[in-house]
Structures are given as C-alpha cells and as structure tokens.
Amino acid sequence: MKKTQQQKFEIFKSLHEREGTFLIPNAWNAGTAMMLSSLGFDALATTSAGLAFALGRCDGVAALTQGETLDNCREIVNATDLPVSADLEEGFGASPDDCAETIRLAAGVGLVGGSIEDATGNPxxxxxxxxxxxxxxxxxSEASRxxxxxxxxxxxxxxxxxxxxxxxxxRLKAFEDAGADVLFAPGLPDLDAMRAVCEAVGKPVNVVMGRGGATYTVDDLRAVGVKRISVGGSFARAALGAFMAAAREVKEHGTFDYASDALSHKETSDFMVQPKKL
Structure with a gap:
C-alpha cells in the first residue's frame, strides 16, 4: 500500500531529526525518480536545472513557469513512495504572498518539502x-505551518x-528565525565555510555536491555538521554528458562502443512501471 502524504512527511521530518547525515538525490522526471528509488535512498528532491535542460532551456529564475514546475513535481511524486522535496526557485514571484501561494500549491501536488531562494533573476x-x-x-513558513x-x-x-x-x-540565521525548517547556501567554497554555517544556525543544513571544484565525501560533510546532501542538476548533467559522448563517438569515429557502458533495455525496463493491459 502506498504511503500517504502525511506518512511521507513524518518520514521526511524524522530524517532531519535523527543522528548523522542523509542523501537526497535530485530526479528530473518519473523515470529517474523510479531509478533512484530502487537504490535505497531515503528521500528525493527535484531539480529545476534538470527539468530546464530536458525542456531545452537554460537554468535560472524564470526559465520555468510555476505550472511546469508543479506538473513535473506531481509526476515525480506519483512515481515514487519516497518523500519528495522540490526546488521551487524564488517562489514564482517577488512578493511574500507569491511565496506563500507556491507553498500551498506545492503541498497540493503531494510534495512534503520545498525550497524558496533569495535570488531575483535580475542580473x-x-x-x-x-x-x-x-x-x-x-x-x-506561515503557509506551511x-x-x-x-x-x-x-x-x-x-x-x-x-x-x-x-x-x-x-541571512540564514534570519531565515531560521522566520520559521524555515532547513537552511541551504548553495556554492559554499569549502569545508570551513560549511562548518561556519552549521555552527552558526540551529536548524539542519543542506549542501549541494556535484557542482565541480572541491570534492568531499559524505564522511567529510558529516564531520562539519551537514545534515542533508543534495546533488542539484549534476545527475542530469552527468546523463547529458554520457549522451553527448555517445553522440560524438558515432559522429566523429563511426563506432558504437558507447553501448557497452549503457544500461541494457531489460535493465532499464526493470526500473519502470509496466503498463496495465487493457
């Protein structure tokens, strides 16, 4: 029997309250959500970058509409029994009311978490x-209460x-005081900065890995106080990297060796939901 939204929320909340650090990888459609779920992760996140790239757009505020984002979130929520937290960008509007409405709509598609950022989209x-x-x-926060x-x-x-x-x-301390449950400053440059953030606040801290630059292990991040680790759009970019490598091999060399590293048709199908026969 599939879990209810309330049950998923309780599981998600408990992940932030237990000892240690947990991983929350980012899916960008139903298929990737199913594949990640099969590997035993405790929760999933969405990625605005992964969705934007799949739709042929650059990542960034205003690249996706609220409707497109929430439709994608619904697709991912329906594909997994894991708790899902969404990248809700800047809340799809500048005003506090816009952010509140986005949270209510996000909960309405089955999400049990989501992020609001302080980026405007104006360079x-x-x-x-x-x-x-x-x-x-x-x-x-008031909308989510x-x-x-x-x-x-x-x-x-x-x-x-x-x-x-x-x-x-x-900003993170003020966000905590304003009611945020989790705090996140993407792009922190090193472990010292991550430790400083974790020591300065009293709520769980998320960091994102896979952006390039310095690479740390889960143990490294746990040691400085990180509670939650996401990967942003990096899994999507890894998939696109393999796609481009295969395409370049065929175009430039006329060979098809890439197929030896690809999942077989059966392996891929085994991750997915089989359609019901009419």
Missing part, C-alpha cells in the same frame, strides 16, 4: 534585499557573484 540586482528576503521566508511540509530557505549569494560568508550566515 543587475541578483539578490532580494535583506528584509524582503526574510518577509518572503516568513510568509512561506498547518501542512505536511518542511520549508528550506536558500541564501544564494555564492551562486551570484557575492561570496560574502558573513552576509550569507546573517
């Missing part, structure tokens, strides 16, 4: 002003040319 002014950022998180939903608040400085650790920590 001339990439980060929302401090007070507005806090108000947006507070509104999202009576829902089976954990709110992640993201401070985006490091992804937008503002490598200011003090301001990032200031």
């Amino acid at each position: 001339l002014n990439p980060i929302f002003e401090f007070e507005q950022s806090v108000d947006r998180v507070r509104a999202a 009576d829902l089976p939903f954990l709110l992640t608040a993201r401070a985006e400085n490091y992804l937008h040319g503002k490598p200011d650790l003090d301001d990032t920590i200031r």
Whole structure:
C-alpha cells in the first residue's frame, strides 16, 4: 500500500531529526525518480536545472513557469513512495504572498518539502534585499505551518557573484528565525565555510555536491555538521554528458562502443512501471 502524504512527511521530518547525515538525490522526471528509488535512498528532491535542460532551456529564475514546475513535481511524486522535496526557485514571484501561494500549491501536488531562494533573476540586482528576503521566508513558513511540509530557505549569494560568508550566515540565521525548517547556501567554497554555517544556525543544513571544484565525501560533510546532501542538476548533467559522448563517438569515429557502458533495455525496463493491459 502506498504511503500517504502525511506518512511521507513524518518520514521526511524524522530524517532531519535523527543522528548523522542523509542523501537526497535530485530526479528530473518519473523515470529517474523510479531509478533512484530502487537504490535505497531515503528521500528525493527535484531539480529545476534538470527539468530546464530536458525542456531545452537554460537554468535560472524564470526559465520555468510555476505550472511546469508543479506538473513535473506531481509526476515525480506519483512515481515514487519516497518523500519528495522540490526546488521551487524564488517562489514564482517577488512578493511574500507569491511565496506563500507556491507553498500551498506545492503541498497540493503531494510534495512534503520545498525550497524558496533569495535570488531575483535580475542580473543587475541578483539578490532580494535583506528584509524582503526574510518577509518572503516568513510568509512561506506561515503557509506551511498547518501542512505536511518542511520549508528550506536558500541564501544564494555564492551562486551570484557575492561570496560574502558573513552576509550569507546573517541571512540564514534570519531565515531560521522566520520559521524555515532547513537552511541551504548553495556554492559554499569549502569545508570551513560549511562548518561556519552549521555552527552558526540551529536548524539542519543542506549542501549541494556535484557542482565541480572541491570534492568531499559524505564522511567529510558529516564531520562539519551537514545534515542533508543534495546533488542539484549534476545527475542530469552527468546523463547529458554520457549522451553527448555517445553522440560524438558515432559522429566523429563511426563506432558504437558507447553501448557497452549503457544500461541494457531489460535493465532499464526493470526500473519502470509496466503498463496495465487493457
């Protein structure tokens, strides 16, 4: 019997409360959700980058509509019995009310968590002003209060040319005070910065791996206090990397050796739901 949304929420909440660190890989469609579920992960996340690339778009705020994002989330939720937390970008609007409405709609498609970021999508002014950022998180938190939903608040400085650790920590602490359940500053440069964030706040901290640059193990991240590890769009990019390598081999060399590294048709099919016969 499939778990209810409330049961998934309780499982997801308990993952953040137990000792140690857990992994939350990012699926970008039903098939990848099924494949990740089969490997024994405890929860899944979505990825706006993975979805944007699948639709032939660049990643970034305003690349996807709210409707496209929530339709993709519903597809992923329906494909797995694991708790799913979504990348909800900037909340699909600048106002606190926009963020609150996005949280309510996200819970309505079966999600048990999701993130709101403080990036504006405007390259001339990439980060929302401090007070507005806090108000947006507070509104999202208030909307989630009576829902089976954990709110992640993201401070985006490091992804937008503002490598200011003090301001990032200031924002995360304010987001915590505003009611966020999980805190996340993607792009932190090293373990020292991650440790500083984890020591400065009282809520669980998410970090993202797979972006390139320095590479750390789960044990490394656990040692500095990280609770949750996601991979963002990096699994999607890894899949696209294999796709391009195969295409280049065929085009440039006229060979088909890539097939020896590919999943077989049967292996792939075994991960998927078989259609019911009419």
